[in-house]
Amino acid sequence: MTQALNFPPFGSQTEGKNIPPEIAENVKRLIPAYMILVESRFRAVNKLIDSRKDRLIVDLPCGYTSRGIRMYGQGRRYFGFDLPAVIHDIKPAVESIIGSNKNITYQAVDATNYASLESAFTDEDHDLLITTEGLLMYFSQYELEEVFGNIHRLLQKYGGSWVTTDRAYAFCDRDVAHAALNNDAGLTAMFEAVTSKAAATAADVKFSNNVFFDADEEKVISFVEKMGFELKKIPMSNHLPEKFGSVSGSADVSVRKVFENMYFWELSVKNTRQGQKVNDKAFSVQTKQQGGTLQLFISGRLDTLTAPELLKKFQEAQQPIEAIELHVDDMSYISSAGLRILLIMYKSLEDKSKFKMLGVSESVRDIIQTTGFDSVFF
Ligand SMILES: C[S@@+](CC[C@H](N)C(=O)[O-])C[C@H]1O[C@@H](n2cnc3c(N)ncnc32)[C@H](O)[C@@H]1O
Numbered sequence: 085m086t087q088a089l090n091f092p093p094f095g096s097q098t099e100g101k102n103i104p105p106e107i108a109e110n111v112k113r114l115i116p117a118y119m120i121l122v123e124s125r126f127r128a129v130n131k132l133i134d135s136r137k138d139r140l141i142v143d144l145p146c147g148y149t150s151r152g153i154r155m156y157g158q159g160r161r162y163f164g165f166d167l168p169a170v171i172h173d174i175k176p177a178v179e180s181i182i183g184s185n186k187n188i189t190y191q192a193v194d195a196t197n198y199a200s201l202e203s204a205f206t207d208e209d210h211d212l213l214i215t216t217e218g219l220l221m222y223f224s225q226y227e228l229e230e231v232f233g234n235i236h237r238l239l240q241k242y243g244g245s246w247v248t249t250d251r252a253y254a255f256c257d258r259d260v261a262h263a264a265l266n267n268d269a270g271l272t273a274m275f276e277a278v279t280s281k282a283a284a285t286a287a288d289v290k291f292s293n294n295v296f297f298d299a300d301e302e303k304v305i306s307f308v309e310k311m312g313f314e315l316k317k318i319p320m321s322n323h324l325p326e327k328f329g330s331v332s333g334s335a336d337v338s339v340r341k342v343f344e345n346m347y348f349w350e351l352s353v354k355n356t357r358q359g360q361k362v363n364d365k366a367f368s369v370q371t372k373q374q375g376g377t378l379q380l381f382i383s384g385r386l387d388t389l390t391a392p393e394l395l396k397k398f399q400e401a402q403q404p405i406e407a408i409e410l411h412v413d414d415m416s417y418i419s420s421a422g423l424r425i426l427l428i429m430y431k432s433l434e435d436k437s438k439f440k441m442l443g444v445s446e447s448v449r450d451i452i453q454t455t456g457f458d459s460v461f462f
Contacts (some may be wrong), residue, residue, distance in 0.1 A: 120260055263341065
């Protein structure tokens with residue numbers, strides 16, 4: 085997979101850089117702590133998938149993992165869902181290994197966009213096992229509710245259940261990593277320092293900033309119920325491989341001990357959700373230009389999938405543009421990808437006071453305020 089994806093060889097980023105040998109040595113000793121997190125999650129979910137042979141696997145998000153190849157080998161039906169940029173790379177990489185196969189589907193989606201998820205399935209598809217590893221921590225509360233609503237709708241239509249490891253890892257990942265390092269005080273401190281720095285620089289969103297990661301489990305359970313789901317907790321410790329590739333000996337024993345507190349959360353549809361808001365309006369953008377004023381009329385959802393269309397319209401407009409009016413009365417949602425395009429437009433203006441957003445609905449205003457862009461756009 086790494087070759088098919090054209091990933092640089094392991095360690096090549098540090099080649100030619102002057103890294104003191106003792107630091108390089110210590111960094112190498114940290115590797116099991118990272119590997120165990122990735123390995124245990126991937127293999128535990130594989131084991132769960134193996135125990136549900138009758139299900140169609142929906143890997144949301146699939147990332148750059150090789151699960152599609154594994155599912156192909158077992159003759160199973162598999163849907164790898166991720167953002168367009170990831171699918172653009174992983175689909176051809178997997179196809180270069182297994183060829184194109186009707187059982188293995190890769191599809192560009194945005195988990196907050198229902199239509200993008202549903203369009204992968206046919207009416208014959210039923211009994212899904214949606215697996216989510218490493219996704220829910222990226223969402224604001226509003227987005228989290230959209231995603232829960234979308235998965236509820238999918239399960240209601242196609243049947244099955246949704247399993248996630250995200251809460252287990254959010255609360256226990258440090259313990260797993262420390263156990264993998266044999267709780268060596270120096271290495272553990274170094275691991276803490278590196279991971280907190282990486283978290284601060286890698287993402288432009290606040291991590292785990294929604295109710296799913298609240299320390300009060302009762303609160304999360306009542307959220308899950310409010311969203312129309314029933315929860316079953318499945319011990320992850322029963323789903324670990326007999327041997328890990330990344331740790332052995334006493335570290336292996338301590339890692340397994342941490343897993344005794346870790347659970348898959350399996351959610352199934354309990355009841356039809358009353359009054360669920362459905363945000364299905366198709367996206368469109370129309371432009372009008374008068375002199376230096378560009379007017380854009382946006383309706384529907386402005387998200388990762390639709391933002392490129394808005395950018396294209398903006399780039400096609402006639403220069404010079406001195407003022408921008410965004411008419412968003414019919415815009416139902418905006419994601420960070422959409423906000424980035426607005427920022428590009430805003431920055432292009434010499435006189436920033438000539439950027440206007442008109443007809444902003446309450447829900448869109450909420451998102452813009454939560455992300456802190458209100459001081460720019462309003
Ligand atoms: C931490 S990775 C996890 C990937 C994979 N499950 C794994 O274990 O390696 C997070 C993935 O979530 C995807 N992602 C982030 N926001 C998303 C969204 N709104 N819809 C779908 N995928 C999303 C990213 O593109 C990325 O591939």
